[in-house]
Amino acid sequence: MTLRVPLMVRIAALVVGTTGLYTYIGQLVPQKQVLPPQVIELPDDLSTQDMIPVGQQIFQGKGLCSTCHTIGKGSSAGLRFPDLDGIGSRAATRIAGQSDLEYLGQSLYEPDSFVVPGFNPGMPAMNKPPIELTDQEILAVIAYLQSLGGTPSVTMQTKLRWVEGGS
């Protein structure tokens, strides 16, 4: 004697089984909960050397810089955005008459004013939504970028020209 499972039960089992399978697949991939970025309060008396690790933290986290930029992945071939290894020394030579500080500031506040040859524009202004870094956070990022092959010179008192009262 064979047991006949009612049609509705068979269909329900198929529906539940299929959704169960896809739910299971969903549990197999990496599970990461992304929290909204928090404003990092930086003290005015932070030294340039202390700004570097803070800038690195912002680079890898709130600033989302590492989503596009690599550091030390070799030549630009195959990359969608410039590799930033050595940017600290390269920044002063990108645009004639522009210091590394000005160049890095421009790259963060007005990224479309100069696009590295071989790449497409696409970087958002860091001080505007959706990333919205504060002026202080941008200074810390500049300190970190200067440290990549160069000598950090930015301080918490530096006033860039994009900041009110800056020159």
Place this chain on the structure above:
Amino acid sequence: MTRGKIVLGVLGALLALVATVRVAAWLVRGEYRAPHRADQAETTPRDHGLTDERAADEKADQARPYVPPDYRAFPKIGSRVAVWVLAQLHLLFAAFVLAVPLFAFIIELIGYFTGDPRYDKLAYEFTKLLSAAFSLTSTFGAFLTFALIALYPKFTNYLMEIFSPTFLPYVLLFFFEAGFLYSYYYGWGKFSPRVHLFLGLMLNLVGTAIMFIANAWLTFMMSPAGVSEKGALLSLRDAFMNFTWMPINIHRMIANVAFGGSIAAAYAAFKYLQAKTDEERAHYDWMGYIGNFVAISAFLPLPFAGYWLASEIYAFSQTMGLTMMGGAFSWLFIIQAALIGNLFLAANYYLWLGMGRIEGAGNYQKFIKYLLIAIALCFAVWATPRSILASVSEVRAMGGSTHPVLGYLGVMSAKNTAVNILILSTFMSFLLFRRTGKEATVAWRRAGNLAQQAIFFGAAAIVIFFGIYGYFVEARVRIKFSVPQVLSVLAAMVLITLIDVFLYRGARQTGQVRWGKLPPISQYTLIFIAVSFTWLMGLMGYVRAGLRQHWHVFGVMRDESVDAFTPTLGFATQVVSVTSLVFFALIGFVFWIASLTDTHGHGETTETA
């Protein structure tokens, strides 16, 4: 009587009266008396304090200004999940209600031009599913609106301020849609065919317009335009026709047809499995075949619409694009690959099973194994992640999180190639199915076959060439390679179909199609496809909305609620699954309502032959 006696008598009487009063007063002294109550309560300093406090509270209450809340909490599951589930259910039913009239109208049109009544009957059968589904769409739409107003008042108010001019047209169109839908359904066979077709056409036009308006609201949240940096409206036209509006319109229209076709095919499968007679089985087998044909035909160009949407997302915001493909959501596309791979496999399996119902299918069945190998390989490549989860020792052994060999398959060059070959292979399955049981009789049949083969292999060669070449060029060059890949596959499908139509015009029939002779597994495959489509819709709906991350309106209005974080993919898939199950419970109700029209009413008797 003397005067003295009179005086004594009066005094005696007075004394007797006084004595009587005193005695009476003495007698009633124990009787109940109301307690003495003071006119004013005796107050203590504490009482004074409490009174003052109450007065102060009352005064403060009266002086309190109206401060609208930004958010309200939904019990147990939270506001976000509540709105998420309601929105998804509304969209699933809306997709169904928009899609079914589209292909019902086309099928009716075919019936009108060919004069074959089977098509008319089939179109009516599809339309039967609409009535109850339309009510459920409206119900969930109302639920969603109330939930948004109640749970996200500040955000909803902002959207209403931006888009209020679109509300009246939306409501009017909705009213017209109800009119056209019910007159289309209940007027079947009662109007002249041309009038009825006109109703069907209007139903589709109005439904599409409704979707376009609603899409403007949701795409504005994703890629806002026409507003200042602070969110003030500058141009309603720009806000309406924002970056992702038209790509979403096209993507949704195609996806709706694929989804609607699959649900209609699932209905046919359900009826097939319930069928008692060969005639019923033959009818529902055919209906299931048509529903699946509609679903897969729409599914094939869907990835191309997806490319366009993705490129518009990148054009709007590189940050959002990279979050989608390289950030928090990159692993979601591995889940998507598993789903789409399953859909392709199931769709092909159904077609291959279907070849079995045609006499003389052996000529073409020998090709199935090669198609299966191609599809399985493409599926595997598409589902290969760029970086894999591994233990520390495994990472050391691989020299990084990327596998030294498989890592090459995780990049877009490989994935684009895989999906295009997958589409070509499925298209070939369709072609083989179409040819089964027929023999071309035109004089140029050999040349025609050769031309089709040349186009097919030519397209495959172009796809593979650009796939390999992509590894040797810069990223900015490589991302443009998807265009020739896509165009070659689209062109191949159009050209091969065109040749096939003329090649098999007036073809000799070598075998009959035995409708209703499919094994039950084929019908369960159709239900599996419908569930997979539903789940896929839920997943992709999540990624579209989730890309905004902690923004209600990306870059304009920040999400300040307790839910302003992106949940894990595991959690998201659980919500998608629960929503899908609720949808299937409700669509089962729709099927049941639709099947009631097949049964006899109370007191009616079955007409016997």
